[in-house]
Amino acid sequence: MKNNHVVKVLKAQFITHDVKSFVVEKPIGYDFVPGQATEISINQPKWKNEKRPFTFTNLKESNYLEFMIKIYKDRNGVTDELGRINAGDELILHDVFGTINYKGPGVFIAAGAGITPFISIFRDLYKNNQIYGNRLIYVNKTSEDVIMGNELRKMLKNNFINFYTRENVVGFQGKRIDRNFLIENIVDFSQNFYVCGPEDFVKTITKILLDLGATADAIVIEN
Structure with a gap:
């Protein structure tokens, strides 16, 4: 079953010239293994079905979720739009996936x-x-x-x-x-x-x- 979670953006800021950090609400019971990702879309009529995969960068026990996303301003796509997203806006999180799991040094x-x-x-x-x-x-x-x-x-x-x-x-x-x-x-x-x-x-x-x-x-x- 596909689970969608609408979450509010708590903080959004550029951490390099073209990478933006997003801190968002963490849904109750939403869990991941470090290295995993989810698909994200923007909760706006034009964008909510445009899903893109992004990796969690926060500690799994944090009470928020964080993503660091490269913004491509020349592509008129999802990341360009994410470049305009700020605190108070909403994103949609989907299922957790990913095969990059830590298996030792x-x-x-x-x-x-x-x-x-x-x-x-x-x-x-x-x-x-x-x-x-x-x-x-x-x-x-x-x-x-x-x-x-x-x-x-x-x-x-x-x-x-x-x-x-x-x-x-x-x-x-x-x-x-x-x-x-x-x-x-x-x-x-x-x-x-x-x-x-x-x-x-x-x-x-x-x-x-x-x-x-x-x-x-x-x-x-x-x-």
């Missing part, structure tokens, strides 16, 4: 907004003192695109690797993430890997990891 590899499923996982691990043994390789075009960089650095410390593809910043990588980079930065390919980002990125990284000896069972991606 490993290397997280994210591109752009692909970091969002990992934020809830890291927050949960950090709160429970279980984040040790995890590393994050986070790929963005420029430093301005990094989502929650300060918090990720605080949680992961030296196990947080920033990687920029369009910008040469002193002390940071400035190229495409490739086989050589993974060989240089990952010693053990028998551990768990969590990969999220654009479809081509996930396919490319997954193929390289398999070529380097990772097992398909140990690679967690969104199916």
Whole structure:
């Protein structure tokens, strides 16, 4: 059975130049596993049937829900409209789904907004003192695109690797993430890997990891 929940937006603000955080009411009994997502639509006649998947970024025990959504202003679509949504407006939440679940320490590899499923996982691990043994390789075009960089650095410390593809910043990588980079930065390919980002990125990284000896069972991606 499909369950729809109309929720009020409690807070909405941009956290980067094109990513907006939404804090919304949490329906009674609404639960998720860190890494999971739901489909969201805007509770307005024109938009309520336009559903898009977004990941929860809050701790599961919070009394609210949070989403960090990349706004595409040039597409005249749902995210462009979400860019205009503010506190007091209403969204519609649908069923919870998602296959990115934490199964033990490993290397997280994210591109752009692909970091969002990992934020809830890291927050949960950090709160429970279980984040040790995890590393994050986070790929963005420029430093301005990094989502929650300060918090990720605080949680992961030296196990947080920033990687920029369009910008040469002193002390940071400035190229495409490739086989050589993974060989240089990952010693053990028998551990768990969590990969999220654009479809081509996930396919490319997954193929390289398999070529380097990772097992398909140990690679967690969104199916």
